[in-house]
Amino acid sequence: MGFMTFKGGVHPHDGKEFSKDKPIRELLPKGELVFPVSQHIGAPASPVVAVGDTVLRGQKIAEAGGFVSAPVYSSVSGTVKAIQPRRGATGDMVNSIIIENDGEMKEVEYSPVEDITALSKEEIIGKVKEAGVVGMGGAGFPTHVKLSPKEPDKIEYIIANCAECEPYLTADYRRMLENPEELIAGMRIVLQLFDHAKGLFGIEDNKPDCIAKMQELTKDEPRMEVCPLKTKYPQGGERQLIYATTHRKINSTMLPADAGCIVDNVETLISIYKAVKLGKPVMNRIFTVTGDAVAEPGNFDICLGMSYGEVLEAAGGFKVQPEKIISGGPMMGFSMFGLDIPTTKTSSSLLCLAKDDVAASETTACINCGRCVSACPEQIIPTRLAKMAGHGDMAGFEKWNGMECIECGSCSYICPAKIPLAQSIRTMKKQILAERRKK
Amino acid sequence: MSDLYNVSSSSHIRAKDTSAKIMLYVAIALLPASLFGIWNFGLRALILILVCVATCVASEWIFEKLIHKKSTINDFSAVVTGLLLALNLPHTLPVWQAVLGSVFAIVIVKMLFGGLGQNFMNPALGARCFLLVSFAGTMTSFTYDGVTGATPLALLKNGETVDTMKMLLGTTAGTIGETSVIAVLLGAIFLILMGVIDLTIPASYILSFGVFVLLFGGHGFDMTYLTAHLCGGGLMLGAFFMATDYVTSPITPMGRVVYGIVLGILTGLFRLFGANAEGVSFAIILGNLLVPIIEKFTIPRAFGQKKEVKQHE
Numbered sequence: 017m018g019f020m021t022f023k024g025g026v027h028p029h030d031g032k033e034f035s036k037d038k039p040i041r042e043l044l045p046k047g048e049l050v051f052p053v054s055q056h057i058g059a060p061a062s063p064v065v066a067v068g069d070t071v072l073r074g075q076k077i078a079e080a081g082g083f084v085s086a087p088v089y090s091s092v093s094g095t096v097k098a099i100q101p102r103r104g105a106t107g108d109m110v111n112s113i114i115i116e117n118d119g120e121m122k123e124v125e126y127s128p129v130e131d132i133t134a135l136s137k138e139e140i141i142g143k144v145k146e147a148g149v150v151g152m153g154g155a156g157f158p159t160h161v162k163l164s165p166k167e168p169d170k171i172e173y174i175i176a177n178c179a180e181c182e183p184y185l186t187a188d189y190r191r192m193l194e195n196p197e198e199l200i201a202g203m204r205i206v207l208q209l210f211d212h213a214k215g216l217f218g219i220e221d222n223k224p225d226c227i228a229k230m231q232e233l234t235k236d237e238p239r240m241e242v243c244p245l246k247t248k249y250p251q252g253g254e255r256q257l258i259y260a261t262t263h264r265k266i267n268s269t270m271l272p273a274d275a276g277c278i279v280d281n282v283e284t285l286i287s288i289y290k291a292v293k294l295g296k297p298v299m300n301r302i303f304t305v306t307g308d309a310v311a312e313p314g315n316f317d318i319c320l321g322m323s324y325g326e327v328l329e330a331a332g333g334f335k336v337q338p339e340k341i342i343s344g345g346p347m348m349g350f351s352m353f354g355l356d357i358p359t360t361k362t363s364s365s366l367l368c369l370a371k372d373d374v375a376a377s378e379t380t381a382c383i384n385c386g387r388c389v390s391a392c393p394e395q396i397i398p399t400r401l402a403k404m405a406g407h408g409d410m411a412g413f414e415k416w417n418g419m420e421c422i423e424c425g426s427c428s429y430i431c432p433a434k435i436p437l438a439q440s441i442r443t444m445k446k447q448i449l450a451e452r453r454k455k
Numbered sequence: 456m457s458d459l460y461n462v463s464s465s466s467h468i469r470a471k472d473t474s475a476k477i478m479l480y481v482a483i484a485l486l487p488a489s490l491f492g493i494w495n496f497g498l499r500a501l502i503l504i505l506v507c508v509a510t511c512v513a514s515e516w517i518f519e520k521l522i523h524k525k526s527t528i529n530d531f532s533a534v535v536t537g538l539l540l541a542l543n544l545p546h547t548l549p550v551w552q553a554v555l556g557s558v559f560a561i562v563i564v565k566m567l568f569g570g571l572g573q574n575f576m577n578p579a580l581g582a583r584c585f586l587l588v589s590f591a592g593t594m595t596s597f598t599y600d601g602v603t604g605a606t607p608l609a610l611l612k613n614g615e616t617v618d619t620m621k622m623l624l625g626t627t628a629g630t631i632g633e634t635s636v637i638a639v640l641l642g643a644i645f646l647i648l649m650g651v652i653d654l655t656i657p658a659s660y661i662l663s664f665g666v667f668v669l670l671f672g673g674h675g676f677d678m679t680y681l682t683a684h685l686c687g688g689g690l691m692l693g694a695f696f697m698a699t700d701y702v703t704s705p706i707t708p709m710g711r712v713v714y715g716i717v718l719g720i721l722t723g724l725f726r727l728f729g730a731n732a733e734g735v736s737f738a739i740i741l742g743n744l745l746v747p748i749i750e751k752f753t754i755p756r757a758f759g760q761k762k763e764v765k766q767h768e
Contacts, residue, residue, distance in 0.1 A: 023758075028468055107462070183468070255759060267759035340461045346468045353459045372461045373469040380530060381572035383474050384701040389708065394758045397706055420757035425466030432472045433572075439464035 049321030058084035147291030153281030179252030182345025202285030325355030511537030542632025659715025667723030
């Protein structure tokens with residue numbers, strides 16, 4: 017099982033044992049909730065409520081700020097307490113709407129749809145857009161934009177990213193076990209948009225139960241197929257997943273649609289289902305609290321806007337004082353100074369590590385061993401690029417294809433000299449992109 | 456209790472292997488050849504090995520002390536250099552020459568260029584070639600069982616017959632560590648199993664050298680002649696332990712194949728058409744110098760990049 021894969025990659029300890037067998041638990045928020053107006057790639061949303069307004073759960077509190085943008089909804093009923101900048105998981109200050117929760121969870125009326133097949137394509141995309149669905153695997157790219165490619169007839173594959181290749185994370189895993197029907201229904205809706213497309217579920221073979229379950233449930237779906245993938249990081253990287261499931265290759269200058277593919281994460285597809293079928297906007301998501309420093313790791317259905325700290329309390333708090341807390345997985349997640357940070361549409365987990373590998377390891381000289389080269393899924397030369405980044409050699413960096421880096425962090429992970437290669441390359445990429453914008 | 460947690464750029468986890476561990480594996484992999492050399496050549500071999508290792512480590516420590524840098528002797532790379540150098544010396548070499556070679560390897564070839572990872576030439580081989588041109592007499596006189604004799608390669612060059620079985624086992628004249636093909640291969644297999652080296656460079660090196668010998672050796676498809684060339688001299692030690700030296704070999708996947716082929720051709724040229732019977736050391740050193748050019752022409756295409764796509768200038 018699981019022959020589909022890509023070249024390169026690494027095999028970090030997967031750490032999923034902490035939370036994989038914990039069923040999803042619903043959490044009811046207390047106190048105040050914080051809703052950053054920028055929870056997606058693109059223009060920030062603009063608030064449509066004022067301080068003092070009462071809001072209901074499911075009420076729009078910020079309107080999309082453009083085509084590539086997404087609205088934000090309140091996940092609780094209560095009063096708007098303030099609109100001010102708050103620190104987000106990436107460390108930036110983001111304008112946020114703060115709502116004092118009245119604890120009553122009074123909801124707006126949703127407009128569910130009886131027969132989805134009667135909806136036109138435009139109606140479906142409209143509902144997805146209105147619900148504020150974005151790529152919930154972490155990228156946060158507005159989904160309605162993804163679903164509106166230039167040539168919809170050329171889309172041949174809708175790939176559900178069920179790889180969950182990041183160590184420790186088990187949110188998608190639990191979703192596949194507990195809500196597979198919603199996932200499949202989400203896929204069915206997307207397939208309705210693309211007449212020539214086939215739906216693929218790419219699942220790593222360390223989740224045989226999910227593979228079996230999805231195969232069972234899709235056996236009467238002629239347009240859907242389950243693709244078992246080899247367990248390897250970053251199997252769920254967009255370019256890697258497309259290659260593993262379809263053998264098509266895309267580079268940094270292309271979109272998945274250029275290869276006839278659209279990739280959506282498990283949680284995103286479920287949000288599409290909720291948006292179209294139930295008429296519910298994105299207010300909740302599944303969230304893993306895990307790591308060796310957490311007392312009772314688990315998977316939670318959280319109301320967006322709750323702080324990481326509040327979710328942590330539900331997981332029993334810390335067992336030991338962690339050295340590092342991370343929003344997301346250990347390979348691509350963001351480390352955070354503190355827990356008073358709001359969860360957003362793209363928050364998939366809180367990982368608390370008792371020991372910080374990075375602080376514990378001493379950087380030594382590069383010995384040119386080439387392990388980063390073997391590990392790089394983009395087949396570039398991380399150590400050389402990091403050196404060029406160090407010298408500020410932009411021309412060399414581009415010549416050696418540095419812009420193709422997907423920032424998966426495999427090179428930093430594997431490096432025996434413990435050089436933060438991905439960090440140097442990421443920084444250089446940002447500088448070059450900034451230079452290009454100047455021109 | 457601090458309220459702030461550690462913050463750093465991802466990734467947040469690190470694999471267990473360190474550079475020091477890799478170097479330690481290389482040192483361990485050289486043990487079969489070293490032990491065989493000691494058994495084959497006796498106490499003098501042991502003394503030379505100890506002297507070279509000790510001198511290499513000491514020169515690195517003293518050099519770093521003098522320039523007020525943090526000591527790096529814990530990374531085992533000086534140990535590997537010392538060991539490799541010793542294995543490339545005849546056991547009859549005067550100790551002071553071995554000391555001089557070790558100092559040259561570490562101070563001139565390695566530290567003056569910036570230390571570990573910065574040297575453009577393999578330190579042990581650089582030192583061996585330095586000794587070869589400085590002390591040609593002692594470096595090329597080989598004795599076996601107390602009798603001065605030629606190495607199998609030298610015999611081969613003079614058109615005499617050699618015993619390939621003895622060459623495989625290593626019971627012949629030669630430098631301390633190069634004689635036994637079996638001992639060298641044992642270490643090489645260990646390195647491959649531990650993931651320290653892969654077969655790209657050794658295989659392309661040995662194959663291209665073999666083809667060169669078949670084409671230009673003047674013996675046609677004489678398998679005994681070919682086997683003698685493959686087992687003789689420092690080819691196996693060089694191909695598995697020195698051509699694969701990370702620092703001085705190309706990092707581009709295609710470049711590694713090209714490098715191996717270049718080494719094979721150079722070794723063939725030196726052995727068949729040069730004045731000396733041996734050619735591995737000079738071939739690898741020359742190959743080391745060609746690495747930047749090889750890399751320049753073998754920049755890999757990134758995943759999903761098409762051939763015709765031109766890069767931004």
